Amino acid sequence: MNLAVLGATGSIGRQTLAVARRRGDRVVALAARRAGPEFWQLVEEFRPEAYSYDEGSGEAAFGRRLSGPSALTELALWPTVDTVVLAVTGFDGLPPLLAAVGAGRRVAAATKEAIIAGGDLLRDAVARGLLVPVDSEHAAAFQLLGGRPPQTVRRLIITTSGGALRDWPLERLSDATPEDALRHPNWSMGPLVTIDSATLMNKGIELIEAHVLFGLPLERLDVWIHPTQIVHALCETVDGALYASLARPDMRLPIEQALAYPDVPEGALRPLEPEDMSELRFARPDALRYPSLRLCRDAGTIGGTMPAVLTAVDQVAVQAFLSGEIGFGSIVPLIASVLDRHEVVVSPDFAALKAADAWARRQAQVLLRGSEAR
Ligand SMILES: NC(=O)c1ccc[n+]([C@@H]2O[C@H](COP(=O)([O-])OP(=O)(O)OC[C@H]3O[C@@H](n4cnc5c(N)ncnc54)[C@H](OP(=O)(O)O)[C@@H]3O)[C@@H](O)[C@H]2O)c1
Secondary structure (H helix, E strand, O other): OEEEEEOOOOHHHHHHHHHHHHHOOEEEEEEOOEOOHHHHHHHHHHOOOEEEOOEOOOOOOOOEEEOOOOHHHHHHOOOOOOEEEEOOOOHHHHHHHHHHHHOOOEEEEOOHHHHHHHHHHHHHHHHOOOEEEOOHHHHHHHHHHOOOOHHHEEEEEEEEOOOOOOOOOHHHHHHOOHHHHOOOOOOOOOHHHHHHHHHOHHHHHHHHHHHHHHOOOHHHEEEEEOOOOOEEEEEEEOOOOEEEEEOOOOOHHHHHHHHHOOOOOOOOOOOOOHHHHOOOOOEOOOOOOOOHHHHHHHHHHHOOOHHHHHHHHHHHHHHHHHOOOOOHHHHHHHHHHHHHHOOOOOOOOHHHHHHHHHHHHHHHHHHHOOOOOO
16 A cells, blocks of 8 residues: 655654554655654655655655645645555644545544544545544544444543543642653653643543544543553443443554554454453543543534634643643643634634634734733
8 A cells, every 4th residue: 555644753653654564555655844864764764756844954866855835735645645644733734634535535544633623624534434533542433333323322432541640639730840741651642642631632632533533412422531541432322332442552553453444454463361451440530630621522512613723722832831831730721711712613614724723823822922912
């Protein structure tokens, strides 16, 4: 299979390339933001027909170098590509996602911010099976829901470890440093998604992602804390039965499943044994500890441009936290303040989503500088 890997040097990108090596896929297009040593190593190894970066310099003796705002889209539409792996962060993933599915291409999509921002614009791609989730909980849910009539599903539950600060006393949470919040118990991920796991913004965003991908209303979607993250998703049917999807927490499984779909990739992961499952505990997330869940539910219910605003501000807020501008306890309130000020566009086209994303980032900066100007 010929792949375009967008976000090749990131956590998902690297694991995708490990899967591609195992499967013997060709990587005909690859992209990262910065062209550092790792980027050039990958270009040397995979010898893509086209590659892009925006920061740094250099050129390979082979392949075409692209750059600028349309580079990701051009790579997603590169003629020899069969499947696009979307593993960049944020709204930047939306144009290549829309372009690829619009051209009838399969997209293995990790970039949840792009999925939730795209919302209704992705409905057709979902219906045509072009958008295959890579997020571990959604990949598990995708397997659980496959072929099940939607009216028989009463509830879909996705799990969370509770993040790096799950067991911290509530009154100490606002003192957490970036180092504390970056210490995720189960997964090694990029900084944005790791901080989002500590606030549970990640899980709230994933609720909206599940809503977009599976068409279930938000009130039939739930989050349970499950510290060992062996169970990734559960599906409750109307008869009261609960079906679960279990696997070791390893992103290579959902990535390989997405690439192989509808086939089942043999030997993708070491199977679970009874001793791996001795700790199957679950709990309901505490609304006081995790106000992000309510916020995300509300944003998802309002829909329109609200989810795009949510992820845009989230990125700014996480960056501000990582750079020491705000404390951990200010991340969610900052996001809430911007959401409160947003005038929603109900059925946005791409231009409206892009404008909402830019507005949200500006507004977040305004609030960060302590100004109330609109
Ligand atoms: N990590 C996980 O386990 C996980 C699980 C589920 C879903 N996800 C989702 O997958 C996405 C990627 O996460 P990650 O953890 O892999 O992030 P990451 O480690 O920060 O990597 C992001 C990658 O995308 C590149 N990139 C970002 N913006 C770009 C742009 N505008 N143009 C070109 N390249 C760009 C980065 O390049 P530079 O390094 O040069 O900036 C890097 O290669 C996120 O949406 C995340 O929520 C991640």
